[in-house]
Amino acid sequence: METPLWMKTFVTVVDLQSFSRAAEILGMTQSSVSRQISALERHLGVAVLKRTTRSLALTAEGTLFYEAAQKALAAIEEAETSIGRSETLSGVVRITAPLTLAQARLIGFIAEFQRSHPKIQVELKVSDHALNLVADHLDLAVRVGQIGDSSNLVRRVGVTHRVMVAAPAYLAAAGTPRRPVDLRDHNCITYALLSTGTNWHLQGHPPVAVQGNFRADSPDALRAAALSGLGIAVNARWLFEEDLASGRLVELLPDHPPVDMPIHLVMPPTRHVAARVRALSAHLVGAFQRDPLLRSD
Known part of the structure; x- marks a missing residue:
């Protein structure tokens, strides 16, 4: 043996x-x-x-x-x-990513990869929380946002362009904000996992402290709340792209959009990375850069 x-x-x-x-x-x-x-x-x-x-x-x-x-x-x-x-690449790659990014883009990217490498098995663990790569036996993570001090291997691969949205019904009842400071008078739907809390950072303007009566730790929940007319939400443009195209949601303050968030690939600290993990990582780097809503300018 x-x-x-x-x-x-x-x-x-x-x-x-x-x-x-x-x-x-x-x-x-x-x-x-x-x-x-x-x-x-x-x-x-x-x-x-x-x-x-x-x-x-x-x-x-x-x-x-x-x-x-x-x-x-x-x-x-x-x-x-x-x-x-x-020989042909084979084996298991265990990856984690935020749920909405996985649904909107990552699963499609992985499917492209597996069509070329059908012997590679991918185990995807979706979570909006940063899992411990070593403790959870993960090979790779896709993370949105700033990466703090870490012993992990980190590579920036793209960017999340964010957008501020509200439903027409909400705007008809509450009015449309014309300036960033107007947000203080609106019901703002806040994201519990946002590192800046209830301070919204907009391009070309100081942070605005917002308030509202709905808070969630899921981008999907924010989208559902915005669609229901509950208030104003901020998240990734790709989360809202179909709603914006159909008119179900309206973009607000386009001259002062929310600041972008970086997207990183993260691997555990090790001197050796399996060829199958390197191959999937390289594919994802290319896929992110080909997507107009994800690539870094």
Whole structure:
């Protein structure tokens, strides 16, 4: 039994959290996968997985071996690629991204990639909160907004052009703001995850402190509230593009749009990045730059 096969089987089981799915990906039977893990545990002299009928969890020793195995497999893949012996890219890439960006753009970008690399399995975890890449065993994150001090590998790949909107029914009842300061007299729908809180930062104007009676931690909820005529909302233009085109929402203060937000690709701090992760990252960089609502000018 070759050590890389132990590693590959173990890492695939952990990534997919399933013996049966790992067997399908690896072209093995489930019993063969189980034997590989058992052989690995005998070789190491410790248990690497806690198995129940419903879940899998890494032991402390399993966590250490998983991190080392990932680096070792990436190094082997890199060595094979460097001498031209790498076969078609395969394996699992685990990625996280905000829900609305995933729905509006990212899933389409990933589908393009998988048409060229059908043996790569993508596990997408959608969350508007910044997940811990190491603790959640993630290969890649797409994040909107500023990235603070971090040991992660960070690359800016695009920008979120934001827009201020309201429904015609709201404007008919409350009036249309003509200047940024007019926002103080309006019901503003605020985003709970915005780092600047209830201070809206507009281009060419000092921040405006706004208030309102509705606050949510989901861009989809902000959009729904705006469409219902509840008040004025700010978020990504791509979130509202169909509503603006149909007239269901109206853009406000176009001379002072909300400041843009950067989009970054983030990877865990490691010296070795698997070829499949590098390939997907490169594809996403190109896809973001080709999209007129996402590319950096």
